[in-house]
Amino acid sequence: DAGVTQSPTHLIKTRGQQVTLRCSPKSGHDTVSWYQQALGQGPQFIFQYYEEEERQRGNFPDRFSGHQFPNYSSELNVNALLLGDSALYLCASRGQGNIQYFGAGTRLSVL
Amino acid sequence: QKEVEQNSGPLSVPEGAIASLNCTYSDRGSQSFFWYRQYSGKSPELIMFIYSNGDKEDGRFTAQLNKASQYVSLLIRDSQPSDSATYLCAVKEAGGTSYGKLTFGQGTILTVHP
Numbered sequence: 004d005a006g007v008t009q010s011p012t013h014l015i016k017t018r019g020q021q022v023t024l025r026c027s028p029k030s031g032h033d034t035v036s037w038y039q040q041a042l043g044q045g046p047q048f049i050f051q052y053y054e055e056e057e058r059q060r061g062n063f064p065d066r067f068s069g070h071q072f073p074n075y076s077s078e079l080n081v082n083a084l085l086l087g088d089s090a091l092y093l094c095a096s097r098g099q100g101n102i103q104y105f106g107a108g109t110r111l112s113v114l
Numbered sequence: 115q116k117e118v119e120q121n122s123g124p125l126s127v128p129e130g131a132i133a134s135l136n137c138t139y140s141d142r143g144s145q146s147f148f149w150y151r152q153y154s155g156k157s158p159e160l161i162m163f164i165y166s167n168g169d170k171e172d173g174r175f176t177a178q179l180n181k182a183s184q185y186v187s188l189l190i191r192d193s194q195p196s197d198s199a200t201y202l203c204a205v206k207e208a209g210g211t212s213y214g215k216l217t218f219g220q221g222t223i224l225t226v227h228p
Contacts (some may be wrong), residue, residue, distance in 0.1 A: 036214075093157055100165075
């Protein structure tokens with residue numbers, strides 16, 4: 004049973020560029036959340052997708068957008084990258100009891 | 115702004131000792147609490163969850179919850195060097211519009227030395 008998978012594992016971009024990160028949830032899970040984790044901090048909630056719609060959003064600007072596909076996989080898009088967007092981006096899928104299972108993450112570096 | 119607070123540490127304990135990690139939260143209506151372990155450069159891994167007041171034990175780990183004091187703790191007995199990691203406390207928001215959003219503390223760095 005595959006867990007939550009994310010791609011790519013690492014990414015280097017320059018300021019102003021756009022990036023797309025991808026996530027496939029654990030088998031049987033239909034809800035995907037995205038988190039941003041800056042160095043030395045806990046993960047910060049970006050948004051959650053269910054039934055192909057953004058269901059809840061954290062305190063992130065509109066430069067952060069997402070999508071969920073019919074197979075429950077999801078994408079996170081970030082436009083007009085800033086240096087401060089450098090972080091580990093985590094995808095989590097939700098199981099029973101609201102337990103969230105995290106993927107290995109995508110390390111984004113903005114130069 | 116709903117908050118989750120943890121001592122960032124580092125917390126250093128000798129091998130075989132009990133490590134005690136603490137967490138307080140501001141959302142009085144929260145019902146679900148989680149402890150994740152995160153090794154350096156890796157993603158968070160769930161180690162315990164607790165929903166009811168009192169203690170919950172799983173192997174060497176015990177989670178303790180006191181909703182009146184808005185306090186969650188994690189005890190690790192017989193600490194091993196492999197337990198050295200950052201421990202993240204996470205709280206699920208209360209309320210009908212919350213669909214499982216977790217609010218995390220900043221994490222406590224635990225070092226277990228031989």
